[in-house]
Amino acid sequence: MATAHHHPQIASLLTLSARLGRDPLLVQASSGNTSVKLDGVLWIKASGKWLASAMDEDSLVPASLDQVRGCMRQGLDYRSIRAGTSGCELRASIETAMHAVMPHRVVVHVHSVNAIAWAVRRDAPERMAELLSGLPWQWIPYVASGLPLAQEIGRALERDPAATVFVLGNHGLVVGADTCAEAAALLDQVEQRIAVQPRPPRQAPVRLKPRAQWRLPANPALHALGADAVSFRILQQGVLYPCQAIFLQEPTGDAAYVAAAGRGVLVSASITKTQSAILGGLLEVVQRIDENAPIRYLLPSELEALLSADVYRYRQKVESNAKTRVV
Ligand SMILES: [Zn+2]
Numbered sequence: 001m002a003t004a005h006h007h008p009q010i011a012s013l014l015t016l017s018a019r020l021g022r023d024p025l026l027v028q029a030s031s032g033n034t035s036v037k038l039d040g041v042l043w044i045k046a047s048g049k050w051l052a053s054a055m056d057e058d059s060l061v062p063a064s065l066d067q068v069r070g071c072m073r074q075g076l077d078y079r080s081i082r083a084g085t086s087g088c089e090l091r092a093s094i095e096t097a098m099h100a101v102m103p104h105r106v107v108v109h110v111h112s113v114n115a116i117a118w119a120v121r122r123d124a125p126e127r128m129a130e131l132l133s134g135l136p137w138q139w140i141p142y143v144a145s146g147l148p149l150a151q152e153i154g155r156a157l158e159r160d161p162a163a164t165v166f167v168l169g170n171h172g173l174v175v176g177a178d179t180c181a182e183a184a185a186l187l188d189q190v191e192q193r194i195a196v197q198p199r200p201p202r203q204a205p206v207r208l209k210p211r212a213q214w215r216l217p218a219n220p221a222l223h224a225l226g227a228d229a230v231s232f233r234i235l236q237q238g239v240l241y242p243c244q245a246i247f248l249q250e251p252t253g254d255a256a257y258v259a260a261a262g263r264g265v266l267v268s269a270s271i272t273k274t275q276s277a278i279l280g281g282l283l284e285v286v287q288r289i290d291e292n293a294p295i296r297y298l299l300p301s302e303l304e305a306l307l308s309a310d311v312y313r314y315r316q317k318v319e320s321n322a323k324t325r326v327v
Contacts, residue, residue, distance in 0.1 A: 009036050010043055012180035013106065014054045019184075020110060021051025026191075028281035029274040030318040031111040031243055032172075035099040036180075040065050044099050046090035047079075048317035061092040068100035072154075077147040094314075097150030101157070104164065104176025106183045111243065113281055114194045115173040117288035120240045122296045128167050131193045137165035142298070144305055145171075145242070165190055170241045170298055198287035201228055206264035214258060214266035218276070222283055223264030225257070230291040231283075232261050238297025240285065242306050245298065246315060247278040249307070273322045274315075 013036045020034070021027045032051050035044035042063045045051065049059040063078065071078040078096055093099070099107045118124050118131075125139040138156035143149050153166060153174070164186060166174040175190065177183035201224040210216055217223070225231050239245045248256045256275040257267045267279070289295065298306075 007038060009038055009105070009180070010060065012036075013043070014060075016108070016180045016184055017045065017051045017054035017059070018056075020108065020187075021054060024277065024280055025113050025284060026110040026187075027051050028111060028243065029247070029277040030321065031278075031281075033093040033095050033099070033109050035093075035107045037065060037105050042068060042096070042100055044096055045093050047093050048314060048321050049090075050321060053321075058090065061090045063092050063096055063100070065100055068096055072097055072101065072147070072150060075147075079146070094145045095149065097147050098153050098174070101150045101154045102174075102176045103157070103161075104183075105178050106180050107174065107176045108183045108187060109172065109174045110187070111172040111241075111281065112191060112194075113284040113288060114191060114196050115167060116171070116241055116285045117196050118194055119167055119169050119171060119173075120285075120289065120293075120295055120297075122294040124167065124169065124296075128194070132165065132167075132190065135165055135190070135193075136160060136162045137167065137190075138163045140166050140168045140171075142169035142171060142296075142302065144302070170296065172241075196288040198284065199228065199230065199291075201287070208260060208264050208266055210266065213269045215269050217257070217265055217267045217279075219280060222257070222267070222279060224287065225283055226259035226261060226264045228287070229262065230289075231286045232259055234286055234289055234295065235259065235282075237295070239303060240282075240295070240297065242298070243278050244282055245303055245306050246311050247275050247318075248282070272319055274318050 013034055017034045020032065030048050030050050033045040035042055042065050043060045044063060046059055046061045053059060068078040079092055095109060118127055121127065128139060138160060140152050140156060143152050156163060156166060164176050175183055175186045177186055206223050225235060256271050257265050257279055259265050
C-alpha cells in the first residue's frame with residue numbers, strides 16, 4: 001500500500017480529499033468520498049474516515065474493479081461480500097459500487113450544502129436543468145446509499161454515457177473526471193452555478209438558558225435554527241437528508257439539539273465533534289432553502305431503512321475516528 005500511495009494520482013487524490021474535507025460547505029464530518037482507478041484497482045476512501053484527515057492517516061482501501069463490477073452484475077453489493085473477510089481493518093466506503101460503476105478515473109462525492117439545498121426540492125430537476133444548462137449532468141432521484149444508488153447512476157450513464165455530473169436527490173453531488181485537477185475544476189464550476197446566498201439570520205434575542213443536559217451552542221450562528229421562523233418551520237416538517245437522521249437523532253429519542261421557535265437552540269451537553277459538524281452543515285443547508293420551496297422530505301419508509309442497526313455501528317466508527325482526527 002505504501003508503494004501505491006507514492007503514485008502521483010493517489011497523492012493528488014489525497015491532497016484534493018483533504019482540501020474538500022476541510023470545506024464545511026462541501027463535506028461535514030465523515031461524509032463524502034473520493035476514489036481513483038489505477039490498473040484495475042479502485043482506491044477508495046474507507047468507511048467512516050474523514051476526508052479532512054486524508055493526508056494524516058491511512059484512509060484509502062483498494063478494491064478490485066472486476067470484483068466490484070462483477071458483484072453488481074449479480075445484483076450484489078461488494079461490501080457485503082467482503083464484510084466477513086478478516087485481516088483488513090479498513091472497510092471500503094458504502095458508496096464503493098457507485099464509484100466503480102462510473103467510468104471516470106477520478107470520482108468525487110460531496111455533501112455540498114448548495115447542492116442539498118436544491119436537491120431536497122420537488123422541482124429540483126427543472127431548477128438544475130436551468131442552472132447546469134450546457135453541462136453533461138443527470139438527476140438521480142433519492143435512493144438509499146450503496147447498491148441502489150450505484151444502480152441508479154448506472155442507469156443514468158446508460159441514458160447519457162458522457163455524463164460527468166450527478167445531482168443526488170436529498171443527498172448531494174457526484175462528479176467524475178480523468179484527473180483530480182479536472183474533477184476539482186468541474187466541482188468548482190458546478191458549485192458556482194448552483195451557489196445560493198444563505199438567508200440572512202433574523203436573529204431574535206436569545207433568551208435560552210442552559211439546563212440539565214442542554215447547553216448553549218459554541219457556534220452562536222446555530223441559534224438561527226430556532227430564531228429564524230423559516231428555518232424552524234422547514235426543520236419541524238421532516239428530515240431533509242440521511243446524515244441529518246443518522247447523526248442528529250438518537251434511537252432513544254434524545255436529540256443532539258433542540259430548537260425553540262423564535263428564540264434559538266440548545267445542544268446536548270454530550271454533543272460530539274461529528275454531530276457539531278453535521279449540525280453546522282444542516283444550518284448552512286436550511287438557510288439556503290427558499291421559504292416557498294416545495295420540499296420533498298425523506299419518507300417514513302426511507303427513514304426506517306436508514307436507521308438500522310448497521311447505521312449505528314457506522315456512526316460509532318465515525319465517532320471513534322473523530323477522536324483521533326487531526327484537526
Ligand atoms: Zn453521501
